[in-house]
Amino acid sequence: MTAHVDGHALRRARAERRAVIGFNIYNLEQGIGVVRAAERERVPVLLQAGSSAFRYAGRAPLARLALALAAETSAPVGVHLDHATDVDEIRACLDLGYGSVMYDGSALALDDNIATTRAVVAAAHARGAWVEGELAGIAGDEDESTGAGAGALTEPAAAARFVAETGVDALAVAIGNVHGIPAAPVALDLGRLARIADAVDVPLVLHGASGLPEDEVRAAIGLGVAKLNVNTELRRALRASLLATAAAPPPGDAVEGWLGPVVEATCAAATAKLRAFAHAPAEVAP
Ligand code: 13P
Numbered sequence: 001m002t003a004h005v006d007g008h009a010l011r012r013a014r015a016e017r018r019a020v021i022g023f024n025i026y027n028l029e030q031g032i033g034v035v036r037a038a039e040r041e042r043v044p045v046l047l048q049a050g051s052s053a054f055r056y057a058g059r060a061p062l063a064r065l066a067l068a069l070a071a072e073t074s075a076p077v078g079v080h081l082d083h084a085t086d087v088d089e090i091r092a093c094l095d096l097g098y099g100s101v102m103y104d105g106s107a108l109a110l111d112d113n114i115a116t117t118r119a120v121v122a123a124a125h126a127r128g129a130w131v132e133g134e135l136a137g138i139a140g141d142e143d144e145s146t147g148a149g150a151g152a153l154t155e156p157a158a159a160a161r162f163v164a165e166t167g168v169d170a171l172a173v174a175i176g177n178v179h180g181i182p183a184a185p186v187a188l189d190l191g192r193l194a195r196i197a198d199a200v201d202v203p204l205v206l207h208g209a210s211g212l213p214e215d216e217v218r219a220a221i222g223l224g225v226a227k228l229n230v231n232t233e234l235r236r237a238l239r240a241s242l243l244a245t246a247a248a249p250p251p252g253d254a255v256e257g258w259l260g261p262v263v264e265a266t267c268a269a270a271t272a273k274l275r276a277f278a279h280a281p282a283e284v285a286p
Pocket of ligand 1: 024082083142178179180181206207208209210229230231232233
């Protein structure tokens with residue numbers, strides 16, 4: 001199992017008012033790009049190879065690719081299962097060596113979400129892995145930016161009960177955040193975030209971090225968010241890179257000529273996010 005980003009990494013990040021960023025990847029080029037960014041910035045990073053990307057690339061091939069990238073780098077890179085709704089899939093990824101998993105029971109009634117999340121926590125902790133849980137539900141498509149508006153929001157009292165009864169290590173909150181980049185800017189409910197942070201003692205996770213104004217994300221980190229999830233910005237970097245390469249094609253048909261720029265574009269996008277949010281404020285040059 002990769003131990004680079006263990007269960008304490010998020011607590012340390014919360015205490016230092018910085019975030020560990022989980023980047024969703026679908027293929028080799030994105031994986032290499034994210035790892036290069038982590039090597040450049042020397043901060044903990046999570047490669048999120050999860051359920052929806054498995055549908056594209058196959059579970060074992062993508063999972064093993066992410067695990068191999070994490071094992072081969074000297075940078076602190078962990079492998080995390082994002083948004084799993086299937087407990088068998090969680091067990092399979094823990095067997096493969098994932099260091100952390102997210103069980104997303106947000107579509108269930110609270111009691112059912114608590115019961116299944118608690119079972120996932122027991123299975124994961126037995127293997128030294130940590131668990132992220134979710135309440136309420138983050139709107140929007142995980143693989144494509146659809147412009148969805150926010151759905152139900154996390155209630156602080158429910159969050160307190162959920163964390164106490166499940167033993168999760170981190171909690172994903174719904175405070176107006178959505179997957180994807182909507183046309184109308186997202187306004188995070190920071191007051192609600194502060195109440196949730198008062199009610200629970202675990203690090204909080206902000207999904208849908210693509211396209212959010214920097215000052216809002218920084219305020220959320222100041223209030224207890226210690227993990228950000230980024231997917232759309234990497235997909236957009238990939239798309240822009242492919243369009244640019246097609247518009248000014250390299251000579252010949254070498255794969256590196258066509259897909260090397262995707263690695264560079266992913267690395268640049270990931271590096272920008274890490275520079276903005278993954279260092280403690282004191283580390284950032286004025
Ligand atoms: P974005 O696509 O908005 O970056 O959201 C990513 C995410 O939350 C993955 O779980």
